[in-house]
Amino acid sequence: MLELYPWQQEIWQKLLQNRQYWRHALLLIGKKGIGKYTFSLQLAKSLLCHSAKAEHIACGACLSCGWFEQNGHPNLHCVIPEALSTDSVAITDQENRESSSLSKAKKNLSQQISIDQIRHLNDFVYLTSHQKGYKIVLIYPAETMTHAAANALLKKLEEPPADVLFILVAHQIQRLLPTIRSRCQQIVMPIPSVETSIMWLKQHGISDPELILPLNDFSPLSTYSFVLEQLSIPHQRFVDSIKQGKNFDPFALALSLQQTHLSTVVGWLQKWCYDLVSYRITGKIRYYLKLLPIIQTLSKQIDLIAYMAFLKELSTHQKLSHHPLNARLFLEEMFIRYSFMLCNK
Ligand SMILES: [Zn+2]
Structure with missing residues (x-):
């Protein structure tokens, strides 16, 4: 079950309340290890849900949520580098897994998003959707697109079909083409305070988080992965x-x-x-x-x-x-x- 992190509640509310002002592409930005990927998946799930609950949270019970949790929603297309791909992309925190040694060894797989991956979006983006409502393209991490891939995406952003929402997630926005950045609505994702991070880590069974958090750039998710890694x-x-x-x-x-x-x-x-x-x-x-x-x-x-x-x-x-x-x-x-x-x- 996908859940928002406590430090994301406020931005979730603000973002969803202002949905009518969204452009056709959102760009979630912020440092690694603060849960951007989980947030983007939760957002996609909520937008695709047939009967979202209060606070715009996906119901978890409708047909759409069922497809989503089985990683097979026909109106969602995730574009991620081969090396980060998993069998359970929709229910796992990719940012967490990325730094974890517990993920499968991914030798010889590309760390970049290729032009072919962007070209493969054509059918999805330009053909009719499976059901009414949004079709969502999720790109993570957006800065790993090759130059050719970024240019191919730019063409789609310049002439976007009405019912398609692009959600780009980036750790390093400066590595994205300025032309792509300017076509997206930028959302700066919140960084949890030290107190919030410590509380969250304690709730997840980590003892002495005060000692480990600074070693992991004050990122609660990286800290959690670090502890799991130590135990591996x-x-x-x-x-x-x-x-x-x-x-x-x-x-x-x-x-x-x-x-x-x-x-x-x-x-x-x-x-x-x-x-x-x-x-x-x-x-x-x-x-x-x-x-x-x-x-x-x-x-x-x-x-x-x-x-x-x-x-x-x-x-x-x-x-x-x-x-x-x-x-x-x-x-x-x-x-x-x-x-x-x-x-x-
Ligand atoms: Zn639902």
């Missing part, structure tokens, strides 16, 4: 292996993590190395708080200059991890570099 089996494998110091086996770890999203694994190693370097310089760590005694021991063994250089190298690895490659070899090479520096000190 791949992350436990990573921790169990890396904490062995010089006895760490790079080949075994690469083998056991080759099905995990590469950028997620690089992120774990980045945080681990950050903590080793940070403890050595400042006596403090940020991420692996429960492993402080091990980090204290290991940080004395590292060559500080080499590790700082390695941290930079990991940023490059992070970029490469999004491109098609052999996952196991990629991880082996990275872990060998890490263990080599420990052994050579």
Whole structure:
């Protein structure tokens, strides 16, 4: 069941009360991890619902809501990059899943929205709708459209059919073509206050959210994903292996993590190395708080200059991890570099 987050109630009311002033395209903007995607789905569901309840909330019981929850509404077309696609796009929080290692490994799938995906909209947009009412095109994240895809969309925005509503969702509005931005009604999505975020995280069973929230850019959804990630089996494998110091086996770890999203694994190693370097310089760590005694021991063994250089190298690895490659070899090479520096000190 799709629900609005508490910090979205006010903007929901304002937006729906002013429905008569909407243009044919809405652009929801705001930083990652504040629930924009969930909001956009809830909006689509509400507009398609045959008997929306008070506050414009979808009834959840009509034929339209049934189709929606089974991801098969004929009047809704979601356009998202292949790498973010899921079998349950209508009922899952995509923003949350995106940063979660629990999502399926999506090797070699595009992170961008292609021109073909936009072209495929033609039949949907220009042919008659299945039922009366809106046809909705949801594009997420809109800034991942290739230049060609964005131009193809622009043509549709310039000559929009009357019964079609485009909902674009963007984390980084500056990466969208100005001509697309100007054709959309922009809606700045609210960022929850620290207090609201902490309350929401506690309600969802997260202990000590005050400590973790700042590590996740004060985003409650990213924080929630972060905690789930920490509890995941791949992350436990990573921790169990890396904490062995010089006895760490790079080949075994690469083998056991080759099905995990590469950028997620690089992120774990980045945080681990950050903590080793940070403890050595400042006596403090940020991420692996429960492993402080091990980090204290290991940080004395590292060559500080080499590790700082390695941290930079990991940023490059992070970029490469999004491109098609052999996952196991990629991880082996990275872990060998890490263990080599420990052994050579
Ligand atoms: Zn309904």
